Amino acid sequence: MEEVKEKNKGKEKKKHPRLKKFLIILVIIIILLGLYIRFVGTLGIFVKEYGIHTNKLPESFDGLKIVHFSDIHYGTIVDSKKLDEIVKKINDLKPNIVVFTGDLYDESIDLSDKYKEEIKESLSKIQAPLGKYAVSGNHDYSNDGYSELMKNSGFTYLDSENELIYYNGDTPIRIEGYPSYLKDKPDYKSYEEDYYTISLIHEPDAILKLKSNSNLVLAGHSHGGQVRLPFIGAIYTPEGSKKYYNEYYKVNDKDLYISYGLGTSLLRIRYFDHPSFNLYRFFVD
Numbered sequence: 001m002e003e004v005k006e007k008n009k010g011k012e013k014k015k016h017p018r019l020k021k022f023l024i025i026l027v028i029i030i031i032l033l034g035l036y037i038r039f040v041g042t043l044g045i046f047v048k049e050y051g052i053h054t055n056k057l058p059e060s061f062d063g064l065k066i067v068h069f070s071d072i073h074y075g076t077i078v079d080s081k082k083l084d085e086i087v088k089k090i091n092d093l094k095p096n097i098v099v100f101t102g103d104l105y106d107e108s109i110d111l112s113d114k115y116k117e118e119i120k121e122s123l124s125k126i127q128a129p130l131g132k133y134a135v136s137g138n139h140d141y142s143n144d145g146y147s148e149l150m151k152n153s154g155f156t157y158l159d160s161e162n163e164l165i166y167y168n169g170d171t172p173i174r175i176e177g178y179p180s181y182l183k184d185k186p187d188y189k190s191y192e193e194d195y196y197t198i199s200l201i202h203e204p205d206a207i208l209k210l211k212s213n214s215n216l217v218l219a220g221h222s223h224g225g226q227v228r229l230p231f232i233g234a235i236y237t238p239e240g241s242k243k244y245y246n247e248y249y250k251v252n253d254k255d256l257y258i259s260y261g262l263g264t265s266l267l268r269i270r271y272f273d274h275p276s277f278n279l280y281r282f283f284v285d
Contacts, residue, residue, distance in 0.1 A: 007167045019068025027268075037227065041270035044228070045089055048247070048278050050257065053283045056215055057196045062284040066198075067095040067128075069277035070220025071261025073139065077275070079139060080118040086277070087125050093279055096167065098128040100155065101220040101259060102180060102202035104146060111143050123153035130165055133158055135177040136184065137202040137221060138240070146283035158200060160187035173198065176214070179210025181206050182240050188212070203240030204258050207251050217256045219244075224260035228272040229248045237263070 057064075068092050072078050078086070090098060104119065105111060106232020111119075126132060134155040140146040147157045158161065158177025166172045174193075177200035179187035190211040191197075199214040201207065203221045210217070222241035237245040241258075249256040262275040 001017050001154075003069075016064040023243070025115065037269040037271040039284050041057060041272075041274065042264065044274045045082075045086055045262065046274050046276040047089065047093070048260075048276050050248075050278060050280050051283060052216065052255070053285050054196075054215065054282045055159070057282055057284050058167075058169055058171040058173065059173065059284050061173060061196075061282055063107055064097070064167065064282040065093065065095045066099060066280045066282075067093055067277060068101065068218050068257070068259050068280065069204075069262060071103040071137065071223060071263055071265070073103055073261075073265055074115065075093060075109035075111065075263070075264030076106050076263045076268055080115075080122065083122040084125075085117065087122050091125070091127050095128050095227045095279070096130045097165070097175075098126055098132045099175075099198075099218060100132075100134040101152070101193055101200055101218055103139045103261070103263070103265075104137070104149070105139050105143045105221060106263065106265065107139045107142035113228075115147070116145065116149055120149055120153050121144050121156070123150075131175075133163075133177060133200060135200045135202055136179040138180040138182040141180070141183045160189065162189065162191075162197075164195070171195075176200065176212060178202075178237060179205065180240075181209065199254075202259035204244035204249075204256060205240050205242060207244065207254060207256055210254075214254055216280075217254050218259070219256065220259045220261055222246075222258055222260070223265065223270075224258070224273045226264060226270055226273055227268075230272065235258050263284070 132155040134150045162176035163171035173196040188211045197214040197218045204219040222245035
């Protein structure tokens with residue numbers, strides 16, 4: 001009996017080094033993954049390009065380029081230097097129109113006047129001959145002066161409003177914009193004139209609230225989940241992007257494109273979801 005006990009003790013001793021080795025490897029993997037999603041996953045500024053083919057757009061707009069950026073969350077992973085890089089990348093694309101779909105601010109950061117001045121100086125450098133347009137995101141209500149800052153940066157701030165845009169012809173397109181429905185009370189419009197309409201919203205799920213017969217809807221907010229897994233996609237999305245959170249959807253004959261954003265929210269991490277903004281090229285069929 002004593003010999004059997006001794007043998008069992010020997011086996012247990014052999015098991016413990018294996019278990020320790022496994023736990024050490026597991027801890028190293030977790031640490032490396034944490035470092036990756038914090039410091040590598042948040043690097044870069046990627047441009048996602050989409051071709052939009054339509055027979056509803058006036059022929060004069062053939063070749064139109066629109067840059068769509070969103071969710072900067074200034075002070076998270078975007079500082080003045082990175083914002084300047086973003087602006088340079090936008091200008092290098094020579095867009096006709098630039099749109100911003102909200103969350104310039106982050107509710108966890110109290111922006112000083114100095115930081116707001118830095119933001120204004122950067123955003124003012126964005127060049128778009130047919131106009132720059134912006135709506136508010138839910139985080140933009142956490143600090144004062146968002147709409148004024150965007151206006152002072154050369155953007156037209158759309159608060160349940162619309163404008164007509166002309167380009168090489170007499171038939172315009174309409175651009176409309178609505179504030180965050182999580183923090184505000186948007187007044188969704190309908191129109192008699194049947195112009196090609198681009199709708200700017202912050203939360204993608206707000207597409208179901210639109211009354212206008214819009215053709216193209218641009219949104220942000222979801223960050224694409226911010227952490228995505230291969231073959232699975234987003235593992236969590238915030239309220240307002242529970243139904244729609246990926247890059248593209250066809251919803252009630254509307255094309256919905258979602259920018260995954262340039263900053264971070266809640267946690268300063270990204271995984272399989274680098275900071276990005278969108279470029280749309282229009283082709284009249």
